[in-house]
Amino acid sequence: xxxxxxxxxxxxxxxxxxxxxxxxxxxxxxxxxxxxxxxxxxxxxxxxxxxxxxxxxxxxxxxxxxxxxxxxxxxxxxxxxxxxxxxxxxxxxxxxxxxxxxxxxxxxxxxxxxxxxxxxxxxxxxxxxxxxxxxxxxxxxxxxxxxxxxxxxxxxxxxxxxxxxxxxxxxxxxxxxxxxxxxxxxxxxxxxxxxxxxxxxxxxxxxxxxxxxxxxxxxxxxxxxxxxxxxxxxxxxxxxxxxxxxxxxxxxxxxxxxxxxxxxxxxxxx
Numbered sequence: 001x002x003x004x005x006x007x008x009x010x011x012x013x014x015x016x017x018x019x020x021x022x023x024x025x026x027x028x029x030x031x032x033x034x035x036x037x038x039x040x041x042x043x044x045x046x047x048x049x050x051x052x053x054x055x056x057x058x059x060x061x062x063x064x065x066x067x068x069x070x071x072x073x074x075x076x077x078x079x080x081x082x083x084x085x086x087x088x089x090x091x092x093x094x095x096x097x098x099x100x101x102x103x104x105x106x107x108x109x110x111x112x113x114x115x116x117x118x119x120x121x122x123x124x125x126x127x128x129x130x131x132x133x134x135x136x137x138x139x140x141x142x143x144x145x146x147x148x149x150x151x152x153x154x155x156x157x158x159x160x161x162x163x164x165x166x167x168x169x170x171x172x173x174x175x176x177x178x179x180x181x182x183x184x185x186x187x188x189x190x191x192x193x194x195x196x197x198x199x200x201x202x203x204x205x206x207x208x209x210x211x212x213x214x215x216x217x218x219x220x221x222x223x224x225x226x227x228x229x230x231x232x233x234x235x236x237x238x239x240x241x242x243x244x245x246x247x248x249x250x251x252x253x254x255x256x257x258x259x260x261x262x263x264x265x266x267x268x269x270x
C-alpha cells in the first residue's frame with residue numbers, strides 16, 4: 001500500500017517529464033553513465049523496481065536488455081506501458097507491484113534497479129524488506145543498483161536557490177538533516193513529498209544488511225549541481241560532469257550529491 005501523500009504527489013503526473021524537461025538533466029545523464037558501467041552487458045534480464053513512467057526502462061530496452069518494470073502507481077504503469085508501446089521494436093514489460101513483495105521468481109533476473117522506492121519507504125524495516133526482495137530475485141552474481149536521496153539534499157537546494165526560507169521551511173530542513181524524515185505538511189508544490197533521506201554510510205549499511213556485498217557508494221550528481229547557475233548553463237556541463245566523476249567515491253564529499261547510488265552484488269555460487 002502506497003502512502004496517500006506519496007500517491008497524491010505522483011498523481012500530478014510530473015514524473016514522466018521530470019528528468020527530460022528542457023533537455024536531459026544532470027541526474028539522468030549521470031545515472032545512465034553509472035548504469036552502463038555497473039550493469040552486465042545486454043542481453044540480460046533487468047527488473048526495474050519503482051521504475052516510474054519508464055524513462056530508464058525504455059532506454060535500457062533500446063540497448064538490448066530484457067526489462068520488466070514494476071511500479072506501485074497506476075498512473076506510472078499507464079505511462080510506462082505507453083512508453084513501451086511507442087518503441088515496438090524494443091518493448092519492455094510493465095506491471096503494478098510493490099518493492100516489498102515482488103512477483104518475480106527467485107533467482108530469475110540478472111540485475112535489479114531500485115532507483116526510487118527506497119527513499120519512499122520511511123521505515124528501515126521496509127527498506128530492508130525491499131532490498132531482501134531484490135536479493136531473492138537476483139541470480140547468483142547479480143547486481144542491485146540502489147538509489148537514496150542525500151540527507152543534505154534540502155539544505156543544499158535552498159542554498160543553491162539563494163533565498164532565506166520561511167520559518168516553516170527551516171523546520172523541514174532541520175528535520176531532514178537531523179532525522180532524515182522529510183515531510184511536506186503544507187503540501188507546497190515546490191517541495192518533495194514524504195520521504196527518507198540517507199547518509200552514504202547508512203545507505204551502504206542497509207544494502208549490506210540485506211546480504212549484499214557492497215561495492216562502491218557513489219555520489220551521482222556531485223557538488224557541481226549546486227554551484228552557480230549549475231546544469232542550466234550548457235557551458236558549465238563538462239566541468240560539472242568532470243567534478244562528479246572525480247569525487248564520486250570520495251567519502252568526505254559524496255553526501256553533497258542530491259542522489260546516492262549503492263552497488264550491491266549477490267555472491268556468486270561456486
